[in-house]
Amino acid sequence: xxxxxxxxxxxxxxxxxxxxxxxxxxxxxxxxxxxxxxxxxxxxxxxxxxxxxxxxxxxxxxxxxxxxxxxxxxxxxxxxxxxxxxxxxxxxxxxxxxxxxxxxxxxxxxxxxxxxxxxxxxxxxxxxxxxxxxxxxxxxxxxxxxxxxxxxxxxxxxxxxxxxxxxxxxxxxxxxxxxxxxxxxxxxxxxxxxxxxxxxxxxxxxxxxxxxxxxxxxxxxxxxxxxxxxxxxxxxxxxxxxxxxxxxxxxxxxxxxxxxxxxxxxxxxxxxxxxxxxxxxxxxxxxxxxxxxxxxxxxxxxxxxxxxxxxxxxxxxxxxxxxxxxxxxxxxxxxxxxxxxxxxxxxxxxxxxxxxxxxxxxxxxxxxxxxxxxxxxxxxxxxxxxxxx
Amino acid sequence: xxxxxxxxxxxxxxxxxxxxxxxxxxxxxxxxxxxxxxxxxxxxxxxxxxxxxxxxxxxxxxxxxxxxxxxxxxxxxxxxxxxxxxxxxxxxxxxxxxxxxxxxxxxxxxxxxxxxxxxxxxxxxxxxxxxxxxxxxxxxxxxxxxxxxxxxxxxxxxxxxxxxxxxxxxxxxxxxxxxxxxxxxxxxxxxxxxxxxxxxxxxxxxxxxxxxxxxxxxxxxxxxxxxxxxxxxxxxxxxxxxxxxxxxxxxxxx
Numbered sequence: 001x002x003x004x005x006x007x008x009x010x011x012x013x014x015x016x017x018x019x020x021x022x023x024x025x026x027x028x029x030x031x032x033x034x035x036x037x038x039x040x041x042x043x044x045x046x047x048x049x050x051x052x053x054x055x056x057x058x059x060x061x062x063x064x065x066x067x068x069x070x071x072x073x074x075x076x077x078x079x080x081x082x083x084x085x086x087x088x089x090x091x092x093x094x095x096x097x098x099x100x101x102x103x104x105x106x107x108x109x110x111x112x113x114x115x116x117x118x119x120x121x122x123x124x125x126x127x128x129x130x131x132x133x134x135x136x137x138x139x140x141x142x143x144x145x146x147x148x149x150x151x152x153x154x155x156x157x158x159x160x161x162x163x164x165x166x167x168x169x170x171x172x173x174x175x176x177x178x179x180x181x182x183x184x185x186x187x188x189x190x191x192x193x194x195x196x197x198x199x200x201x202x203x204x205x206x207x208x209x210x211x212x213x214x215x216x217x218x219x220x221x222x223x224x225x226x227x228x229x230x231x232x233x234x235x236x237x238x239x240x241x242x243x244x245x246x247x248x249x250x251x252x253x254x255x256x257x258x259x260x261x262x263x264x265x266x267x268x269x270x271x272x273x274x275x276x277x278x279x280x281x282x283x284x285x286x287x288x289x290x291x292x293x294x295x296x297x298x299x300x301x302x303x304x305x306x307x308x309x310x311x312x313x314x315x316x317x318x319x320x321x322x323x324x325x326x327x328x329x330x331x332x333x334x335x336x337x338x339x340x341x342x343x344x345x346x347x348x349x350x351x352x353x354x355x356x357x358x359x360x361x362x363x364x365x366x367x368x369x370x371x372x373x374x375x376x377x378x379x380x381x382x383x384x385x386x387x388x389x
Numbered sequence: 390x391x392x393x394x395x396x397x398x399x400x401x402x403x404x405x406x407x408x409x410x411x412x413x414x415x416x417x418x419x420x421x422x423x424x425x426x427x428x429x430x431x432x433x434x435x436x437x438x439x440x441x442x443x444x445x446x447x448x449x450x451x452x453x454x455x456x457x458x459x460x461x462x463x464x465x466x467x468x469x470x471x472x473x474x475x476x477x478x479x480x481x482x483x484x485x486x487x488x489x490x491x492x493x494x495x496x497x498x499x500x501x502x503x504x505x506x507x508x509x510x511x512x513x514x515x516x517x518x519x520x521x522x523x524x525x526x527x528x529x530x531x532x533x534x535x536x537x538x539x540x541x542x543x544x545x546x547x548x549x550x551x552x553x554x555x556x557x558x559x560x561x562x563x564x565x566x567x568x569x570x571x572x573x574x575x576x577x578x579x580x581x582x583x584x585x586x587x588x589x590x591x592x593x594x595x596x597x598x599x600x601x602x603x604x605x606x607x608x609x610x611x612x613x614x615x616x617x618x619x620x621x622x623x624x625x626x627x628x629x630x631x632x633x634x635x636x637x638x639x640x641x642x643x
Contacts, residue, residue, distance in 0.1 A: 206505055206512045207511060207512045207513070208511050208512075209505070209509045209510050209511035209512070209514070210509075211509060286489075288485060288487055288489035289489060289491065291452050291483075291485065291489060292483075292485065292489035292490070292491070292548075293491075294450075294452060294478060295450055295452065295478060295481070295482070295483035295552075296478070296482075296502070296503035296507065296551070296552070296555060297475055297478045297479040297503055297507040297555060298502075298503060298506060298507060299471070299475055302506055302507075306502060306506060307491055307502075310493045311491075311492065311493050
């Protein structure tokens with residue numbers, strides 16, 4: 001239509017103009033909503049005489065945290081209390097993600113087993129864990145631990161100086177010193193060293209064709225650095241022996257029932273997800289790949305390792321990322337059973353300071369940034385295993 | 390103890406099938422199959438789809454299990470003994486309709502994987518062997534590409550080279566040209582003819598009757614899980630004995 005193309009309204013049919021218009025509308029709505037929320041919140045906070053800002057972080061916290069990977073006293077600051085919360089969250093999440101991966105991979109492979117008993121058992125495991133809410137399992141594991149074990153005074157002594165009670169598992173511990181920190185760091189470095197080392201030995205085995213036992217040398221790579229540090233630093237070793245007191249057991253290192261319940265709950269329920277992901281990843285590889293590997297004389301475990309799993313990883317990694325993110329985010333259910341994670345510590349801070357928005361903002365930022373770190377790492381790994389060609 | 394099965398000449402047959410039966414549930418796929426293959430013999434198997442020809446050759450390297458009768462490959466009887474199955478598979482190469490190359494490995498790695506991990510060959514030697522066979526199937530220049538970058542015909546030639554790298558005594562071909570574009574069939578068939586001329590023992594499921602005429606010592610026609618007719622190519626094509634063979638040939642030869 002000639003007339004229409006002349007009209008000033010023809011701009012609404014222009015693709016570029018439309019795109020710019022939608023973007024302006026979108027940005028404007030975000031700014032408006034944010035402005036509304038901000039003025040509304042500051043207004044009502046001012047009306048209720050609630051102070052705002054992050055000044056409270058440097059004040060004394062004044063509350064006890066039942067377990068902490070770093071030293072913490074009630075006289076420390078709120079900032080340190082938050083740090084303890086973050087570390088507790090990260091610690092339980094990493095351990096749970098690791099356990100879930102190991103258990104889940106085994107269960108996933110078991111589900112594909114030709115042995116009907118094994119595959120049925122794995123199926124029941126997955127179905128039970130996937131179809132009951134995690135929160136209920138946390139209550140269950142916590143109740144199982146707390147009600148089935150005796151109070152501290154009648155603690156079971158499983159080994160000399162090792163006590164098991166409803167207060168958790170208590171074992172003798174080394175008295176910590178600066179040197180021990182260095183030695184632990186050396187151990188971590190040793191473990192880090194062992195991976196490329198093991199890989200190198202495998203490559204050598206491929207190049208030469210000579211089969212040699214790998215684990216003694218890998219073990220050496222792990223323990224050599226800490227042993228070296230130990231010999232150089234010569235730390236004084238003193239043990240902290242636990243003793244049964246009137247109400248609790250004093251001294252030693254303690255594994256708390258809240259931590260164990262949360263760890264078990266998180267890792268078992270995530271392992272059911274991992275099992276399904278691994279199973280679907282393996283079945284996604286065509287049957288012909290198994291047959292080609294078999295016809296070349298590769299037995300099943302070798303075919304799984306060299307042919308099937310490298311291809312499954314492409315299918316497995318993306319949903320694994322969301323499983324790990326779920327483990328991390330679900331660790332906030334800790335509050336239900338009293339494990340002092342980031343959310344629970346933040347909750348206490350909110351109660352004590354009367355400031356809600358700032359602690360929530362902090363823990364949301366922490367979850368967001370750590371989740372983005374997990375995603376970034378998994379995306380990097382996914383790109384690494386991606387299929388070329 | 391592996392069972393030795395000697396034919397009249399005193400030589401061990403490459404393959405011996407004795408009254409082999411197989412069922413998929415209720416369905417009787419293989420009915421009383423008897424077949425002896427001498428060393429260096431080239432056999433072409435044809436027949437309508439569902440006649441059991443693929444199943445039969447897949448039983449020979451135990452990708453499928455038979456339920457009755459005996460299968461003896463190069464003097465080793467196939468039973469549930471995993472060690473023996475692996476032994477047989479090391480000596481029997483197989484080429485599939487859909488190539489089944491490993492897509493995550495380069496062409497060269499596809500060829501060296503089994504020699505390195507199964508035969509414990511040093512990597513350098515394995516690569517030398519692989520290049521030798523890749524040159525023979527006329528694609529040494531593709532060694533560092535991935536399967537997805539190659540045409541169907543090239544992929545199938547790689548699959549043949551990959552099998553040859555294990556230095557097999559017997560080669561099984563399961564419709565190796567059925568999934569190829571017509572213009573690529575010839576390059577694969579040429580490779581197979583070359584292999585036949587070198588005296589490889591070959592069992593080949595195919596409908597390429599020109600190939601059968603050119604290289605086969607015997608042609609087998611299967612239907613309903615049975616070997617209906619077995620003869621030299623000349624007799625088979627000129628003078629088929631059974632009605633079903635005649636019908637089948639009239640349908641595929643135009």
